[in-house]
Amino acid sequence: MSVFQRCVFQRLLQQVSSGARGRNVTSGLVSVSTQCALWRGRATAGAGYRNKSSAPCVKERTFIAVKPDGVQRRLVGQIIHRFERRGFKLIGLKLLQVSKDLLSEHYCQLTKKPFYPDLVNYMTSGPVVAMVWEGPDIVKISRMMVGHTNPAEAHAGTIRADFSFHVSRNVVHASDSTEGAQREIQLWFDGQDLLNWDCIDQSVTSEL
Ligand code: IDP
Ligand code: MG
Numbered sequence: 108m109s110v111f112q113r114c115v116f117q118r119l120l121q122q123v124s125s126g127a128r129g130r131n132v133t134s135g136l137v138s139v140s141t142q143c144a145l146w147r148g149r150a151t152a153g154a155g156y157r158n159k160s161s162a163p164c165v166k167e168r169t170f171i172a173v174k175p176d177g178v179q180r181r182l183v184g185q186i187i188h189r190f191e192r193r194g195f196k197l198i199g200l201k202l203l204q205v206s207k208d209l210l211s212e213h214y215c216q217l218t219k220k221p222f223y224p225d226l227v228n229y230m231t232s233g234p235v236v237a238m239v240w241e242g243p244d245i246v247k248i249s250r251m252m253v254g255h256t257n258p259a260e261a262h263a264g265t266i267r268a269d270f271s272f273h274v275s276r277n278v279v280h281a282s283d284s285t286e287g288a289q290r291e292i293q294l295w296f297d298g299q300d301l302l303n304w305d306c307i308d309q310s311v312t313s314e315l
């Protein structure tokens with residue numbers, strides 16, 4: 108081995124061991140091909156959370172509920188289908204009779220509104236299907252899918268426009284912000300009832 112070759116070899120070894128330290132790998136005996144894989148892994152780990160426009164591709168969860176009118180009218184399947192069709196992932200699901208206590212926490216910002224007593228009667232009039240869905244930007248996208256609070260003003264193609272016509276019976280709930288989603292998910296679900304699972308089409312529906 109020439110001096111030049113020895114220098115190149117030593118340099119490679121130094122790079123490999125510093126790369127390995129960066130990855131918390133204790134052994135210094137890391138092959139060059141392994142190091143390349145480590146660097147490639149690093150590059151993709153960074154890029155994996157960004158889409159092609161380099162905007163962050165945010166993985167989020169949101170709280171969706173089919174309200175009592177939606178359950179009574181047998182719309183549960185069609186509403187779930189819309190979220191499945193869009194490519195989102197179901198993380199939690201339950202059918203329940205909502206208590207007034209839960210509802211007053213859920214709608215804590217609305218308790219002073221004149222329609223609040225009617226809202227409580229409506230929301231406790233029958234079972235609700237509560238769900239947690241996951242996907243990139245799901246809070247924003249699901250609000251668009253659900254449509255305007257008042258179905259009379261909702262765009263055609265949104266759930267509220269397609270299935271309802273009055274603000275007091277608007278079929279479905281969707282969290283309005285990421286903070287709201289977090290609060291509502293914790294309110295309606297125990298952590299153990301939410302399932303982390305691998306969706307087989309994940310790599311074809313996003314770059315995550
Ligand atoms: P959102 O459900 O689109 O987020 P919010 O303003 O948070 O709308 O209101 C919560 C729920 O209260 C609505 O979905 C609807 O069921 C009910 N609600 C809102 N405004 C009125 C109203 O003016 N009359 C009757 N019910 C209303
Ligand atoms: Mg709201």
